[in-house]
Amino acid sequence: AKDQGRNRFSYFTPNLQIAAQSRLRLSNDLRLAVNEQQLEVFFQPVVDLASGRILKAEALIRWPHAQLGYISPLEFIPIAESTGLIYHIGEQVFKVATYWVRRWRDLAHPDFQISINQSPLEFQNDQGRYADWLQHLRRHQLPGQAITIEITEGLLLDASTKVATRLLEFRDAGIQVAIDDFGTGYSSLSYLQKFDIDYLKIDQSFTRNLTPSLNDLALPEAIIMMAHKLGLSVIAEGVETTLQRDLLRQAGCDFAQGYLFSKPLPPEEFEALLLAQEAS
Numbered sequence: 001a002k003d004q005g006r007n008r009f010s011y012f013t014p015n016l017q018i019a020a021q022s023r024l025r026l027s028n029d030l031r032l033a034v035n036e037q038q039l040e041v042f043f044q045p046v047v048d049l050a051s052g053r054i055l056k057a058e059a060l061i062r063w064p065h066a067q068l069g070y071i072s073p074l075e076f077i078p079i080a081e082s083t084g085l086i087y088h089i090g091e092q093v094f095k096v097a098t099y100w101v102r103r104w105r106d107l108a109h110p111d112f113q114i115s116i117n118q119s120p121l122e123f124q125n126d127q128g129r130y131a132d133w134l135q136h137l138r139r140h141q142l143p144g145q146a147i148t149i150e151i152t153e154g155l156l157l158d159a160s161t162k163v164a165t166r167l168l169e170f171r172d173a174g175i176q177v178a179i180d181d182f183g184t185g186y187s188s189l190s191y192l193q194k195f196d197i198d199y200l201k202i203d204q205s206f207t208r209n210l211t212p213s214l215n216d217l218a219l220p221e222a223i224i225m226m227a228h229k230l231g232l233s234v235i236a237e238g239v240e241t242t243l244q245r246d247l248l249r250q251a252g253c254d255f256a257q258g259y260l261f262s263k264p265l266p267p268e269e270f271e272a273l274l275l276a277q278e279a280s
């Protein structure tokens with residue numbers, strides 16, 4: 001057992017060093033990329049299940065790294081959070097999103113909406129960004145309803161006044177709020193009554209398991225029914241098959257997004273898709 005312990009130690013140390021080195025390198029590279037505005041915002045269509053039309057899009061950040069190719073946000077968002085770069089990233093995403101949502105409201109649909117992901121850190125520390133947001137909205141003559149902010153359930157269980165204050169600010173500005181990855185974390189639902197929430201996004205893990213079996217449908221159906229009773233709309237994530245889409249529609253789900261409709265696209269490609277739909 002002692003030998004094993006020593007072996008484990010000698011294997012572990014270099015790995016930790018490599019991990020720390022590559023993390024340091026990545027955070028340096030990320031700082032440069034953010035400063036030089038190299039991060040890109042992609043858009044994934046959100047489809048109205050009743051009409052089949054794209055009425056919304058989710059903004060998803062992309063980092064094209066010169067040597068490593070595209071790095072997943074799952075990998076660099078934690079680095080951005082620990083280095084404070086997340087605030088600059090969030091600012092850039094909001095700016096880009098307001099530009100495109102103005103365009104797509106004019107070109108395709110007057111009520112078009114774009115949703116933006118917020119990490120808990122961003123949500124809790126304003127750093128004056130909220131005032132900037134309102135300016136971006138005003139500059140493009142957009143109502144708050146053009147933007148939905150996606151947050152996770154954990155935030156709403158933390159009863160801090162910061163969270164409640166931010167949600168009230170959003171409500172005053174008309175900015176909408178979605179609960180991302182709904183159903184993965186917590187069992188308490190009382191926050192849904194306590195706060196002004198507009199959308200529940202059913203997590204991909206539920207969508208993935210959807211088959212016509214009564215058991216698999218029970219949970220999504222219950223979520224949809226509850227959401228509607230509380231006046232919320234439901235967006236299903238990770239829809240990859242027509243079967244999943246049809247089952248969700250039958251269950252009364254309002255919107256869906258996933259590879260079945262489209263992967264996240266650069267804005268120009270998203271716009272082409274949107275215009276093709278308007279023409280048909």
Ligand code: C2E
Pocket residue numbers: 044059060061072073074077093117118119180181204237238239240257258259260263264
């Ligand atoms: P999320 O908000 O849950 O985003 C959904 C993820 O599922 C995206 O991954 C999307 O590309 C992927 N996806 C969409 N449709 C399908 C499908 O049909 N099947 C499968 N298997 N996956 C699908 P992505 O773009 O890699 O983003 C990962 C996470 O990074 C996001 O999860 C979000 O939490 C975070 N993120 C992305 N952009 C931002 C941002 O601008 N700010 C912050 N704070 N976080 C972001």
Ligand code: CA
Pocket residue numbers: 058117150180
């Ligand atoms: Ca999201």
Ligand code: CA
Pocket residue numbers: 171174175176177196197198
């Ligand atoms: Ca609202």
Ligand code: CA
Pocket residue numbers: 180181201203204237
């Ligand atoms: Ca999600």
